[in-house]
Ligand SMILES: *[C@@H]1O[C@H](CO)[C@@H](O)[C@H](O)[C@H]1NC(C)=O
């Protein structure tokens with residue numbers, strides 16, 4: 001029987017702070033998205049105000065549990081959703097280590113046998129911050145000689161892959177973006193590393209990287225890695241180094257920010273599906289990863305959703321229901337069906 005795949009549906013996290021965002025013209029169901037945007041922003045505002053994230057996290061877990069069950073039934077696959085320790089209680093590398101531990105455990109011969117999984121047909125997937133973990137874990141697994149069974153493919157949906165440069169064209173265009181604004185994205189991503197407010201302050205000015213990190217900027221140099229269509233007429237300015245008075249090792253670690261992996265680490269990566277959304281602060285992370293993978297000969301299938309917004313997969317169960325979420329789900333699951 002067709003018990004064939006392991007899909008790690010890693011959870012995504014979205015948060016925000018304003019209450020109204022102008023909608024681009026091409027957005028489907030724009031009144032719904034406007035309402036969602038306002039609700040997301042209000043909820044997050046409340047929840048962050050209380051210093052708790054319970055409500056939001058719960059809603060997401062339910063949405064992803066639903067998606068994982070649906071995927072398992074549709075593909076007749078074994079799907080494992082990984083729960084991991086969350087910020088702000090836990091910082092990097094806790095989340096990465098939890099993801100890696102779960103995958104390594106599943107890849108053990110006896111576990112694959114127990115669940116009747118074909119070791120040659122395993123996929124890792126994730127969206128948003130889950131896409132970050134999926135990317136980092138796949139890099140680690142493929143480059144670890146001690147792991148016998150490898151990943152056949154990775155599916156990365158609007159993933160967050162870097163914070164080295166916090167002023168990419170997609171950051172500029174979505175500074176007050178739908179669901180995810182630059183300011184909130186910076187606050188949230190900072191919590192992955194530290195509670196100290198100095199990091200988001202430096203990151204807003206794009207001055208947070210340590211002095212000795214200049215060699216890493218070539219891996220996220222959007223003036224080279226972004227296709228012209230997205231680069232437009234934006235002027236590239238190099239981030240200023242050393243604006244943070246102490247050094248956080250995580251900021252230069254590719255396990256936290258997988259776009260920082262060098263070319264030899266990327267070479268062994270499997271077939272990759274990347275989906276990016278036009279109206280998304282994280283758009284250029286995904287686009288640059290497409291370029292970097294193709295540059296070293298990794299096979300990449302890339303879908304770009306012109307009317308897409310960040311985090312659409314979280315909106316597939318009532319009361320948060322968007323056709324965009326279903327469209328994205330159907331696109332990548334039909335791709336999995338053909339390729340896995
Ligand atoms: C980024 O690329 C531009 C060329 O488009 C180059 O002038 C600049 O030095 C590069 N910066 C870094 C840090 O690699």
Ligand SMILES: *[C@@H]1O[C@H](CO)[C@@H](O)[C@H](O)[C@H]1NC(C)=O
Pocket residue numbers: 262263264265
């Ligand atoms: C790439 O990174 C890995 C892991 O950090 C390192 O061992 C290796 O030497 C690097 N390769 C090159 C060509 O820089």
